[in-house]
Amino acid sequence: MKKRLAVGAVLFLVGAAAMGYWLTRPAPAPPGKVIRDLGKVEERLKAAVAGSARLSLRELGKARYGTWESPIWAVTCKPPGTPKRHLLLVGGTHGNEPAGPEMLLQFVEELGRGEAGDPEAVLDIVPVVNPWGWAHNRRGNGDGLDINRDFVAFKTQEGRLIRDFIGSTHYDLGADFHESRYADGFFLFQYSDPDQAFARSIIAAERGQGFPIEQNTWFLILKTHDGLILAPRWTLTCARIARLFSFGNYMGYGYAEHAFTVETPKRLPMKDRVSMHRTSLRMFLEKGLESSAH
Numbered sequence: 001m002k003k004r005l006a007v008g009a010v011l012f013l014v015g016a017a018a019m020g021y022w023l024t025r026p027a028p029a030p031p032g033k034v035i036r037d038l039g040k041v042e043e044r045l046k047a048a049v050a051g052s053a054r055l056s057l058r059e060l061g062k063a064r065y066g067t068w069e070s071p072i073w074a075v076t077c078k079p080p081g082t083p084k085r086h087l088l089l090v091g092g093t094h095g096n097e098p099a100g101p102e103m104l105l106q107f108v109e110e111l112g113r114g115e116a117g118d119p120e121a122v123l124d125i126v127p128v129v130n131p132w133g134w135a136h137n138r139r140g141n142g143d144g145l146d147i148n149r150d151f152v153a154f155k156t157q158e159g160r161l162i163r164d165f166i167g168s169t170h171y172d173l174g175a176d177f178h179e180s181r182y183a184d185g186f187f188l189f190q191y192s193d194p195d196q197a198f199a200r201s202i203i204a205a206e207r208g209q210g211f212p213i214e215q216n217t218w219f220l221i222l223k224t225h226d227g228l229i230l231a232p233r234w235t236l237t238c239a240r241i242a243r244l245f246s247f248g249n250y251m252g253y254g255y256a257e258h259a260f261t262v263e264t265p266k267r268l269p270m271k272d273r274v275s276m277h278r279t280s281l282r283m284f285l286e287k288g289l290e291s292s293a294h
C-alpha cells in the first residue's frame with residue numbers, strides 16, 4: 001500500500017510538473033477580440049445591490065493590461081441576524097467558462113430581490129475572477145497565465161487580489177464554478193475531505209434534474225467516480241510542490257472546511273450548464289443549514 005502510494009505520488013509529481021510548466025509558461029497575450037461586455041456585469045451588480053440592504057458591492061482591485069483595465073468585483077450578502085457561517089463562491093477563473101459567472105450574477109440578482117439566500121450565512125461572491133479572460137473568451141488572463149494554477153506562486157494580479165481578499169478567513173465552504181470541454185456530464189472535485197456523503201447528495205440532485213453525470217474524466221491520476229473526483233490531501237501537497245495549486249486546492253488546504261470545484265460540460269446548452277451550477281449552489285446553501293443544526 002505504501003509502495004503504491006509512493007509510486008502514485010511520484011507519477012503525480014512528474015505529471016503535475018510537466019503540466020504545470022505547460023500551463024504556466026508565459027505567453028504574450030494576443031490582442032484578442034472582446035466578445036463580452038464587462039459594463040453589463042457592472043450594471044447588473046449595481047442594480048442588484050441598489051435594491052437590497054443586505055448586499056454590498058466592492059472592487060477588490062483592478063486587473064490591468066496596458067491600457068485595458070477592469071475591476072474585479074465582490075458582492076457580500078449579510079444575513080439579518082448573527083451570522084453562523086461564511087461561504088465563498090467564485091466563478092470565471094477561466095474566462096472561457098461563462099456558465100459559472102452567469103449563474104452567480106443571476107444568484108446576486110435573486111439575492112437583491114430577496115428571493116434567495118441563507119438566513120444565517122455571510123456569502124462572499126466573486127462572479128468574474130478573470131475579467132480579461134471573460135471579456136475575450138480566453139482561459140488565461142491577459143498575460144496568458146492560468147490563474148487556476150497560480151495559488152502558490154501568485155504571479156497573476158487576479159490570484160493576488162483573491163488571496164488578499166481571503167486574507168486569513170477560514171470559510172465554512174468554498175466553491176469554484178468551472179466548465180469542462182472534455183466531459184459529457186456534470187462532475188465535481190472535493191478536496192482534502194474523504195467523506196463522500198454530501199458530494200453524493202449533490203450528484204443525486206443533478207441526476208434528479210435529468211442532467212448527465214460524468215463517468216470518465218481524468219485529472220492527472222485522479223478520475224471521476226460517478227461524477228466525483230476526490231482529491232486527497234497528499235495530492236494537494238504534490239500540486240503545491242509542482243506549482244499547480246488551483247483555487248480549490250488553496251481553499252481545501254486550509255481556507256475552507258469544505259472545498260469544491262464544480263464542472264459542467266461545455267457541450268451542453270448554456271441554459272443547462274447554468275442550471276447545473278445553480279443546483280449545486282442550492283445544495284451548498286442547504287449543507288450550511290444542515291450543519292448549523294448540530
Ligand SMILES: [Zn+2]
Pocket residue numbers: 094097148178179
Ligand atoms: Zn476551468
